[in-house]
Amino acid sequence: MGKTADLTAVQKAIIxxxxREGKTQKEISERxxxxQSAVxxxxxxKSLGRKKCGKKRCTTRRGDRTLRKIVEKDRxxxxxxxxxxxxxxxxxxSRATVHRRVLLNQKQRQKRLTWATEKQHWTVAQWSKVLFSDESKFCMSFGNQGARVWRKTGEKEMPKCLKSSVKYPQSVMVWGAMFLVQKYKKN
Incomplete structure (x- = not known):
């Protein structure tokens, strides 16, 4: 077998x-x-899980404060x-780093982390009950493609955060969804 995901907590308990019932490693792996090497x-x-992947944080708190000051000069x-x-x-x-630093505050980051840690040990069966969806709006006429306004929570009505726009631009809203379908092996 090739390299797959780490064993779940349920799989480890079954192993x-x-x-303890006296089964061999081969029998356990088939079941x-x-x-067999994972078992x-x-x-x-020796099963410590996979090494954490992803790039290390490239900015400091000081750098993030500098970005906030730059944004507040011209939103x-x-x-x-x-x-x-x-x-x-x-x-x-990168552009992606700038985007993440501006929009997410500490409370939002904490909520995301809490959500992720709650779902960290979910099984495939649990994830198969989740529907992932997204939507995008595509403007066909000029008017709604203005610059993004960078603002904090509670600054919605401040004059420096407002800009005029076209009342009814021609646009199309596209919505899509996906979920996991998996066949289970019967023993």
Whole structure:
């Protein structure tokens, strides 16, 4: 078998139970549907999970404060302009980093982390009951493609955060959804 996801908590509990019943590693792996080496690593205690992937944080709290000051000077700047000014202040980043730093405050980050840790050990069966959806609006006429307004919570009605726009631009809203369908192996 090729490299797959780490064993779930349920799979680990089943492995321990079957081992206490005297089953061999081969029998356990066939019953659970994972590789024999995964069973062996779990039983020997060498299964530490995968290394954390992803890039390390490239900005500091000080750099984030600098970006906030740049945004507050002109709230209608594009991401490219924000990135250019932030780079001039000594922070080398991508457009995506700029976008994440401006929009997410500490409370939002904490909510995302809480949600992720709650779902960290979900099984495939639990995820198969989740429907992921997204929507996008595409404007056909000029008027609604103005610059993004960067503002904090509670600054919605401040004059420096408002800009005029076309009342009824021609646009199309597209919505899509997807979910997991999986066939289970019967033993």
């Amino acid at each position: 321990d139970t079957l081992k 659970i549907g994972c590789s 062996s690593r779990h039983l020997s205690g 209608f700047q594009t991401l490219g302009d924000l990135r250019k000014q932030w780079t001039e202040s000594g922070v080398e980043t």
